[in-house]
Amino acid sequence: MARRSNTDYYPDLIANDSIAFLRASKRRFARKPVLLVITPTYDFAPNPDKQWILRVTDKMKPIHRQFTDLLMTKRLQTLQSVDMAVDRVYQELKALGELDNTYLVYTSDHGYHLGQFGLVKGKSFPFEFDIRRG
Known part of the structure; x- marks a missing residue:
C-alpha cells in the first residue's frame, strides 16, 4: 500500500x-x-474499526436497499443524459472547427453517500465521499 x-x-x-x-x-x-x-463499501456494515456511528450501523433493511438501488439507477440515467448532451456540444464544436479554441470544463457540486457502510442516502457524515466532489 x-x-x-x-x-x-x-x-x-x-x-x-x-x-x-x-x-x-x-x-x-x-x-x-x-x-x-x-469499492466494496456498499452496505458494508457494521464496521468495528470505524468511528462510533459506523460501529453501530447495521446493514440496510431491504426497503432501504430497494430505495438506494432505485436512486442509483435514476442518478445513472441522469448522468447518461448529461454524457449525451456533452457529446452533442462536443460534436457541434468539432463540426464548427472550434475544438482547438475551446476549453471544456467539468465540475461537480458535492459527494453523496448511497449505501456506503450501510448508510442510506445523504451528505450527513464527514466522509470523503460526502464532503468532496464525487
Missing part, C-alpha cells in the same frame, strides 16, 4: 492502492488473471 496522509482524497487512495495491487500481481504472476474489486 502507498503511504497516506490526512489530506489524501479517498478516490485517489483507492486508485493508488488498486494500481499498486495490479503491478504487484503482474510482477508475481505475470500470466495469471487478476480480479480487482475497487
Whole structure:
C-alpha cells in the first residue's frame, strides 16, 4: 500500500492502492488473471474499526436497499443524459472547427453517500465521499 496522509482524497487512495495491487500481481504472476474489486463499501456494515456511528450501523433493511438501488439507477440515467448532451456540444464544436479554441470544463457540486457502510442516502457524515466532489 502507498503511504497516506490526512489530506489524501479517498478516490485517489483507492486508485493508488488498486494500481499498486495490479503491478504487484503482474510482477508475481505475470500470466495469471487478476480480479480487482475497487469499492466494496456498499452496505458494508457494521464496521468495528470505524468511528462510533459506523460501529453501530447495521446493514440496510431491504426497503432501504430497494430505495438506494432505485436512486442509483435514476442518478445513472441522469448522468447518461448529461454524457449525451456533452457529446452533442462536443460534436457541434468539432463540426464548427472550434475544438482547438475551446476549453471544456467539468465540475461537480458535492459527494453523496448511497449505501456506503450501510448508510442510506445523504451528505450527513464527514466522509470523503460526502464532503468532496464525487
